[in-house]
Amino acid sequence: MSHSFEIEKTCPQTGARAGLLTTTHGVVPTPAFMPVGSQATVKALTPDDVRDVGTRILLSNAYHLYLRPGVDVIEKMGGLHRFMGWDGPILTDSGGYQIFSLASLRRVDDQGVVFRSHIDGSEHSLTPEGAVHLQQRLGADIVMALDECPPYTIERRRVREAMERTHRWAAKCRKVEARQDQQLFGIVQGGVFADLRRESADYLTSLGFAGYAIGGLCLGETKKETLAMVEETVACLPGDRPRYLMGVGSPEDLVENVARGVDLFDSALPTRTARNGALFAAAGRLNIRNAGYKGLDQAIDVACDCYTCQRFSVAYLNHLFKSKELLAYRLATIHNLRFIMRLMEGMRQAIVRGSFDDFQREFLANYRTTDEDVRLAQKQRWLERSVRVRDEGDGPEDSGVIA
Numbered sequence: 001m002s003h004s005f006e007i008e009k010t011c012p013q014t015g016a017r018a019g020l021l022t023t024t025h026g027v028v029p030t031p032a033f034m035p036v037g038s039q040a041t042v043k044a045l046t047p048d049d050v051r052d053v054g055t056r057i058l059l060s061n062a063y064h065l066y067l068r069p070g071v072d073v074i075e076k077m078g079g080l081h082r083f084m085g086w087d088g089p090i091l092t093d094s095g096g097y098q099i100f101s102l103a104s105l106r107r108v109d110d111q112g113v114v115f116r117s118h119i120d121g122s123e124h125s126l127t128p129e130g131a132v133h134l135q136q137r138l139g140a141d142i143v144m145a146l147d148e149c150p151p152y153t154i155e156r157r158r159v160r161e162a163m164e165r166t167h168r169w170a171a172k173c174r175k176v177e178a179r180q181d182q183q184l185f186g187i188v189q190g191g192v193f194a195d196l197r198r199e200s201a202d203y204l205t206s207l208g209f210a211g212y213a214i215g216g217l218c219l220g221e222t223k224k225e226t227l228a229m230v231e232e233t234v235a236c237l238p239g240d241r242p243r244y245l246m247g248v249g250s251p252e253d254l255v256e257n258v259a260r261g262v263d264l265f266d267s268a269l270p271t272r273t274a275r276n277g278a279l280f281a282a283a284g285r286l287n288i289r290n291a292g293y294k295g296l297d298q299a300i301d302v303a304c305d306c307y308t309c310q311r312f313s314v315a316y317l318n319h320l321f322k323s324k325e326l327l328a329y330r331l332a333t334i335h336n337l338r339f340i341m342r343l344m345e346g347m348r349q350a351i352v353r354g355s356f357d358d359f360q361r362e363f364l365a366n367y368r369t370t371d372e373d374v375r376l377a378q379k380q381r382w383l384e385r386s387v388r389v390r391d392e393g394d395g396p397e398d399s400g401v402i403a
Contacts (some may be wrong), residue, residue: 002181003210003328005242011356014094015261017292018351021160021242023141024088024181025081026056031240031258033249033344034059034091035267035337039068040084043271043335044329047085052308053334055087055179057141059266062134063095066124067117071137073262075234078140091141094131096147096187096214097246110168132176140182144213145173147187152220159191167203174207183210185244191216192225194232202237211242214262216248225310227256230374236263251280251343258347259360274332277321280339282366288332293318305340306338 002024009018010188021028035042035050038061042050050058065074066089077083080090097113099106106115111128126134126145146169150162166189178184184211204212214233217226230245235245243265248254248266257265270280277288281301286293288300299309300317308317308331320328343363350359 002100004029004198005211007239009352009354011259011351011354013357014259014346014360015361016350016351016356017261017263019242019263021057021089021263023057023183025087025089025141028056028089029348031254031344031347032265033254033340034264034269036061036266037084037086038268039064040074040080042333043339044326044333046327048335049330049351050086051088051338053338054345055337057091058086058088059091059093060093060113060138060390061095061098061141062131062138062272063098065092065138066134067119068097071134074347075137077141084376085109089141090139091244091264092135093143093246094135094144095126096114096131096144098150098151099126108165108282110165112146117283122400126178128172128175132173136176136179136182136398142183142185145170145184145186145209146307147189147215149189150191150294152191153355154191156191156193156196157191158281159189160196163189163191163200164197167200170204170209185209185211185213185242186211187215187246188237189216190229190232190233192229193222196227197229197232198236201233205236205238209241211244211264212237213244213246215246219246223253223256225290226253229258230260250369251340252364252367254343255347255360255363256339259356271333274336275329277328277332279317279332280336288314288317289321290318300335301332301339301364304338304342306335308335308338320346332400 004022004174005019007017007019019030021030035055035058037058040060043078045063059078074083081087082166103113106113112125114125116123131146132143148164150159170186184203184297186207188200188204214230217229243261243263244264245257247266247267248257254265264337278285279288279300282303293314297312298314300314301309312331317331347359350356
């Protein structure tokens with residue numbers, strides 16, 4: 001078998017874990033963050049850029065690749081790794097979140113989903129078994145079961161229906177003949193209802209997946225609700241399997257959820273906010289377009305070792321964004337991803353040293369976060385605008401910046 005998961009150290013005060021996730025294409029030290037490359041590219045970066053910032057595993061999306069360029073094309077080219085020029089581990093999302101974001105463009109039953117492409121309106125169908133087969137053909141190291149991701153705003157009855165359908169689909173996915181070089185993860189649903197989260201986790205663990213994702217969060221609920229649901233779910237998951245919280249990427253959220261025993265994360269947030277001029281620094285986000293940075297001859301973050309901070313000033317980045325130069329997006333994305341990777345590396349080292357609780361306390365005391373009311377309002381506006389598929393390039397998710 002080409003894959004395994006080993007826990008090296010656990011923080012007794014918090015439950016944070018340092019581990020090693022072994023895949024066919026390499027070993028991933030955890031906790032780890034996966035940059036989003038939905039369409040076989042992390043926007044604005046080359047694979048070498050992605051590797052140089054410290055990335056050990058990245059995420060791509062079966063929905064997008066199925067529609068364009070098509071799984072046949074990628075398979076003919078030798079699989080997703082060769083197609084995109086990335087030789088490290090890849091996790092592919094089944095596309096359930098994107099499909100259910102289509103709202104009026106799809107219909108769903110226990111057999112699967114019939115949906116219309118957000119690109120040309122053509123009709124397609126996807127079954128749970130088909131979602132696994134597509135990802136197998138792509139050749140990802142970790143593949144996800146198809147799930148139904150309900151909106152945050154719907155009533156409990158509808159959340160339960162989506163959860164139970166996710167369970168039936170998970171059982172079908174589990175029966176698909178597995179490739180020995182791939183790991184199949186199940187996805188826990190249940191909205192913001194603690195008893196449903198526990199029920200979902202208990203059922204999915206009975207199916208014996210290689211790992212477990214926590215889905216259906218960060219869709220408009222408060223951070224307090226998110227953290228509570230993560231705690232409820234993690235408590236029901238087996239300690240010897242990786243835990244993956246989907247769609248979380250802000251620095252403070254990464255720290256809080258590592259503290260709750262989560263091992264893997266993904267989000268378009270660091271790359272999307274970079275392209276919007278919101279850059280991570282030790283004290284919080286800064287808006288690089290602000291006039292105060294026009295003549296500032298220093299790095300974004302003096303402690304950062306990324307290519308951008310080592311070579312260019314804040315004044316230069318301000319100029320690039322003001323002039324709408326394409327280089328702005330590459331340099332900003334390199335920095336934001338390196339900031340996140342340094343954060344993950346720092347947390348892992350603290351866990352191994354036995355000082356994670358001090359690390360968490362110090363980081364959260366010094367890092368200024370986006371105001372909760374502002375964040376929720378921005379999130380709601382973005383969700384309302386996302387009538388079509390929520391691609392990484394569509395609109396700012398939580399794009400608030402600190403001046």
